Amino acid sequence: MTPLDHLGVPAPETPDWHVTAFLGPRPGDDGRPMLDAVRGLRARILFDHGHRPAFLRADGTHADDQDLDFGAWHFIARRSPGGPPLGYIRLSTPDTGARFQSRDFLGDRCYEELLAGEGFGAADVFEHSRPVVEHRARKLGLGLHLNALAIGAAHHLGARAMIGTSGTKDGQDRFHERFGFRPVRGTRRYVPQYTEDVVIMLHRVADGAGRHHDLVTRLRDEFPVIAAAGAAPLLPVPPVRRAARVTPTGTTSPDRETWRPVLHTAAELDALLASGNVREVHDTIDDQLTELVRSREPQCRDRVGIERKKREQLAGAEPWEYGTWAWYPWSGRLVHVLPREEFRLVRTDRNRGRIEWPDRQRLFGKRIGVIGLSAGNSAALTFALEGIGGAFRLADLDGFGLSDLNRLRGGLHDLGVDKAVLSARQMSEVDPYLDIEIERAGLTPETIERFFAGGLDLLVEGCDTPWVKIAAREYARDLGIPVVMDGNDRGVLDVERFDREPDRPLLHGLLGDVKSVDVLDLTARARTELVLAMVDAGRISPEPAASSGEPGRTLSSWPRPASGVALGGALCGEAARRILLGLPCESGRFHTDLGQQLHPSRNVYAEGPA
Incomplete structure (x- = not known):
């Protein structure tokens, strides 16, 4: 049963993809040009604009040359037959078993x-x-x-089992578990090339393909047709350009679409600068190197000694060649930053004494989902600033309007930008190495499976829609994902540890046994009553209680001042850090009521300093 089955909604189907396949040549046979093209495609995607530098050659080309490519099946996916390649996967047969990555990872004896x-x-x-x-x-x-x-192709070709290495940083191991794979105990370890921990996963064909058994079975039957059609030429992928259009007045309209920076090496700068898409260049790499030295050796204050250590760090490279150049298409800014690990070491250095480097590294390895990016924007940006999470999924269907400026960080020039896009931009301007995906349609019965695909380590829920609140928690509970929520009134913070309590009632049982399918279509009055039940109406402040029936009448929406939203971001950050690091943080509802905190009775100097 899929998570959507119990909602009474059919699970969304994956889009139709045009997939071509070919069997790689033997060493020395013809067919090498196609294989080289596939290797370049694979390496370029894995390089990921600088996230994995091992896949970039010195001459600026991308390559992932593996002997395992010979004699293996290669699958390339496009949206249409003439479109650019968007994805790739390899299937190695027992004929090439001596070169399996899992064998190399474990060693011959342990593998056998x-x-x-x-x-x-x-x-x-x-x-x-x-x-x-x-x-x-x-x-x-x-x-x-x-x-x-x-998997389907392997089933068709007679496999009894499948084995492979799986990354853990982005939840790839949990992704494979959904296909019936299981991690092999004692095989997890860090692999520098992929900059993450890797674990061996094993799949028994006789046990089926887990939650996606039907899809695997369909593609198993389609594999002979795909294989018979043969390979298709790999088309060049057009370079990313700054999105812009010309208005009737002849001026360029703002870019409201892009949110992901493009990371460049120094070797790629000439072409970028010649494109005319760079409006400003910000290069403070020398100051960043100074901070790097002081972060590693706080006692080092001698100018000569610092300069010597900076030269040692450069190892003969020119300063402009060192690190990464991050280009932000929406602003045209090109910013020079340290390599990822050094950048994050320095950027979070002021956390030291509260959050030490090993814990900061653990936090950067976490994937976090944020639903609702008005109040959730404060949490997401707080996480980015503090270094809580290295990968994010953001979901919101609304655009940024003038009335959002009472609580959502942005400028007048951001009006009209989707809130998910705006939040992703703000976060990536803090850390260009963050891996951020967005769901601009928000969470719906059609998008929720996609949002949770691949797994999350934590969910922050901050939306107003009852169906989303309940359905997201149903998914989180099913997948063992802890949830935190900022209630915005009286500093309310909800913590639901579904990772520890798989049978915990949603929203502390305040709604009884209600299901998300029950709240898809509510009247305005029923919606208000449900929201009041969620927030526990007897405990909310008098002002929100008095205005609970006014949204849509005398109020355009629920009242949410900036001070409460900012406090909510801080509370979510504290709870998230504790949960992700295994520190004490139990399920429950907690109040940090600023009105009570500022009451005269709480003034520690009411009778004068001690």
Whole structure:
């Protein structure tokens, strides 16, 4: 049963994809040009604008040369037959088992002992790579489709088992568990090339394909047709350009679409600068290197010593060649920053003494979902500033309007930009290395599966729609994801530890056994009554209680001043950090009432300083 089945809503189908496949040549055979093209495609996506520098050659080209490519099946996905390639996956057969990544990862002896312990021989086992998907196609379910196709192809080709290495930073291991894979105990370790922990995953064909068994079965039957059609040429992917259009007056209208910075190496700067898309260049790398030295050695204050250590850090490179150049298409700014780990070490240095570097690294390895980006914008930006999370999924369907400026950080020039886009921009301007995906349609029965795909370590819920509040918690509870919510009134913070309490009632049981399917269509009055039940009407402040029936009548929406939203972001940040680091943070509803905190009776100096 899928998570949507119990909502009474059919699970969304993945879009139709045009997939081509070819069997890689043997070493020395013809077919090498196609294989080289696939390697370049794969490496370019994995490089991810600088997130994984190991996939960039010195000459500026991308390559991921692996002997395992020879004799393996290669699948390339497009939205249409003539479109650019958007995703890739490889399926290795037992004929190439001596070169399997999982064998190399474990070593021959441990690999063979693992198979023997599971009752398999080398001829029974296939290996598929991780799906490699362009950012713009990830939210469309292409990774899920490619993964299902590789598994289905292996089933068709007679596999009894599948094995593979899976990353853990972005929840890829949990993603594979949804296909019936399980992690092999004792195999998790850090792999520098992928900049994350990697674990071995194993799948028994006889046990089915988990939650996506039907999709795997359909693609298993389609594999012979795909294989018979053969390969298609890889089309060049057009470069990312700054989105703009010309208004009737001849001026350029603002970019309201892009939210992801483009990360460049120094070798790519000439072409970027020649494009005319760079409006400002900000290069403070020398000051950043100074801060790097002082972050590592706070006692080092000697100017000569600092300059020597900076030269050692550059290791012969020119300062302009060092680190990453982040280009922000919506503003035209080009900013020079330290490499990712050094950048984050310095950027969060003032957390030291409260959050030490090992814990900061753990936090950067977490994926966080944020639903509702009015109040949620404060939480998301607080997380980005403090370094809570390295990957985010943001969902909101509304645009940024003038009345949002009472609480949502932005400027007049941002009016008309989607709140999800605005939040992603603000976060990436704090840290260009963040991995941010957005759902501009908000959470609906059609998008909710996509939002949770691949797993989350924490969910922040800050929306007004009853269906979303309940459905998101149903998913979180099903997947074991803790939830925090800012109630905005009297400093209310909700914590629901579904990671520890899988049977915990939603919203502390305030709504009884109500299901999301029950609240899809509510009258305005029923909606107000439900929201009041959620917030526990007897405990809210007099002002919101008095105006509870006024939204849509004398009020345009629920009142939410900036001070309450800012406090909510801080409370969510504190709770999130505690949960993600395993510090004490129990389920419950907590009040940090500023009105009570500022009451004269709480003045510690009411009778004068001690």
